[in-house]
Amino acid sequence: MSSDLRSLVSELRTTLDRHQLDSAVNLLSRAKRTLLQQNALIPTPSTPPQLLSLAREVLELGALTSIRREDAPSFTRYYQQLQPFYDAERHIEATTGGVDLSTSQRSKITGLYLLLLLSVGQNTDFHTVLEGLVVEASLQGVSVEDDPYIKYPVELERSLMEGSYDKVWRETKSERVPSEEFGLFSNVLVGTIRREIADCSEKAYPSLPISNAKNLLFLDSEGAVIEFAQERGWILRDGRIYFPIEPEAPGAQAIPGTRSEKDILVASGTVIENAIGYARELETIV
Template sequence: MAENEVKQIASKLESLRGSQLSSQAPPLLSRAKLALLRLNALVPSEETHKSHLHLATTILELGALISIRLRDTESFTRYYQQLQPFYAIEGSAWSRSHAQSNQSKVTGLYLLLLLSVGDYAGFHTVLEGLEMSAGNEKLEKDQFIQYPVRLEQALMEGSYDKVWGETKGEHLPSDEYAVFSEVLINTIRSEIASCSERAYPSLPIANAKNLLFLDSEGAVVQFAQSRGWVAKDGRIYFPQQEEEMLAAEKDVMSASGMVIENTLGYARKLETIV
């Protein structure tokens, strides 16, 4: 009975689209996990029936992918962690057909999440584990794994234009990858913005558009306002840079005043000696 219920819920979850995800998916996933508990399959063991293991893996993978579509990274991370003992018991998904498991897709998404938050150590730890379990040859043919690997290489090289190119729709291995790709671009944009406001007093809006990978000058102005920059006369001005320059000028003036005062005092002492 519980097994049939899980199968029906899995079928329903796979059919959900758009607004149905946020309204129907969470209660359906809760029902499925309760049914798996009744089957003693939510926590896997060597004694768990193989068909129940497969059902649990399917539900947890659907939960992970739905969490991505709902932009709930915390929920996605929990599902990814719950899936690890199932993958360990069932064996590597790279030795099974894609129709049987979404391990490759879910793992690639997790690698992309690690990149988007700058956790490079965690990224390489996961990747090394995959290399040991699946082998380099299989991983090199896996589009879901190679996508974050290419992005990480481009980031290490500082080739942000390559990263930007990889995040275009035609390069994404699946729709779910667009979520983290967008987060990654926003992170890179923020880093470039921080460097720019320290390096320049101002920039032409047209140059800032290309530098920040924005689609229009209007988007540049909007981004500038969110950073507290000033957009006027076709340029972006960085108030922080101006404040630092003014502070530096004040320091110079203050230091110059001290030098002059010390010099005059020294001159007065000489007159007294003479």
């Protein structure tokens, strides 16, 4: 049975390399049925190390297949299924050395999961996962940023927190993207950036020229700007975008210790001023 499973894993690898995703899904189903028959879909202390590694590889290939099919919920399920396998293999390696971790794609899968969390704005979960990695790395005397798969989403998150949207945009387009799977998140992540900039724009300015908004929002054409503006409920007139104004409630008073509307506008204005500067620089690139 193990030889059959090894053949399935080898075929699955080849199929995924060729981007034959429908075939990969069928092979995954067969491989998981085989694992189920051997009670290896969930690791136990009695699971042989070789079978443990094969099961882990099946799930990793499943995770990568899900990414390429742009199926985030499926990828998340595979990520969660993989955690007990990673724990079991690390325990065996630490105590007996009886498992080969050289084939493990834990680093890549974890980096992709961090990027997924970042792309959909789940910042709390992002930092929870990252803190666990930092503790583990410190115990080994290394830094999480020594790993390019982890460093990539960490640097993107840092740039987002700084409001350096141009850095994020550049990184998603650069050759520093660790692998093809990471590149698939570009549209989602740039969409997150676009919404952040749009939110700040609404607070900072009464209006913006459509021509400025194109580069500011990382859109390909003024037509795309118009479509995006309509989705946000912005008003288009005379080549400009006018942002809706939300009136303050009558008699509203500032709460001590909180930021006033003026403070928010000033802070947002600073972000947008920087972003407009970046947009002008990007005109030389786009």
